[in-house]
Amino acid sequence: MTESDADEVSTGEFARLSRLSPKALRLYDHAGVLEPSRVDPVTGARHYLRGQLERAYLVSSLRQVGIPLTEIKTALDEEGSLGADRIAAFWAEAEAEHAARRRLVGSLTERLRGNVSAATSMAYAVSTRSLPDRSVLAQTRHLHIDEQTAVREEFVGNLRHAGIKPLPGVAGAPFIIYYGDVSADSDGPIEWCWPVPEDRAPELAKRFPDLTLRTDPAHQEAYVHYGATTLLHAARIVLAAQSLLAWSRDQDRQTVGPLRLVYLESQGEGSVPDCDVAVPLR
Structure with a gap:
């Protein structure tokens, strides 16, 4: 660092x-991306070094292209x-969402x-699978x-903290049922579901009295393999849903339940789970 880099300046000058x-x-200080070099313990005045200007330019430029402060x-x-x-x-990821x-x-x-056929064309390949009856702990x-992530993490975190792990395979994967749209305007409802072993279901229900124990009936479902859950975006989910509707129309199959997101088991330690978008079929 040169002498000029080490020169301390006031907040106004910086x-x-x-x-x-x-x-x-102040915002960047609070977020931890650009903290002052010194804060006066008496007046609370913040001071910066000229050498911090490069970081300031970098933070500002990244914000200009829409990168969140947490990512920066x-x-x-x-x-x-x-x-x-x-x-x-x-x-x-942002380009994929765009x-x-x-x-x-x-x-x-x-x-x-009025071109409904083109409007509901298939953006994703659709597959089908059969699922058995399952006991699930659920919360609606x-x-x-803006509330969805926090509530999901609370639901998942409580179960994992108690040592309840997802069962193997697709049938054991946790899933979310969307009974209504979740957006800035619409509040669902949605239901989180966590499959549990049949023989332990009553015991687990007693351990989690705030959750509902119910049976998810056996069914066949059409699904789109969406990809990593870090890439969940509203527009891509809508396109996946449109693909499922287009497929059911082309195959003359009737859907009998609302849209689901299925959280597949992670493939390795620290890896992000994949997700399927699915809909039950008659």
Whole structure:
């Protein structure tokens, strides 16, 4: 670090040099992506080093292209090229979501033009499978899109903390049933379901009195293998649902239940589980 890099400046001066407002600097400090070099213990005044300007420019530029602060912090804290790889992976995911939105908008405009066949074309390949009767611990909630992740993590976390692991195979995979849309405007409801062994079901139901023990009936379902759960986006799920509807129409099969997300078992330690989008068939 050169002498000029080590020069300490006030928040106002650093804001001028970095072209970031004091409000942005407070936000970045709180998020841990750009912390002041020193905070006066008496006045609370924050001071920065000129050498922090490069990081300030980097944070600002990444925010300009829509990278969340949490992703920026993780990327900047990682060593070597790992941070760059993380940003590249995030952007690849964003581009995939943008492509899905573009295709979805095209589908919706075709529907508005009255071309229903084109509007419900298959974006994903569809397969079928049969599932047996299963005992499941379930929780049904009304919630909006910004609440979904927290409630899911609470449901899954409570079961895992008690040592309840998913059963093997697709039949043992936890799943979510969407009885209604979950968005900024619609609050479902949706139901989280966790299959449990038949012989332990009553015992587990007593251990989790806030959950409902019920049977998910045997059925055949059509499904789309969606991919990693880190890539769950509304537009891509809608396209998967459209593919299932188009397939059922082409195959003259009747769907008999709402959409499901099936969380498949992780393939390795620390790996992210995959997900299927499915719908029961008559």
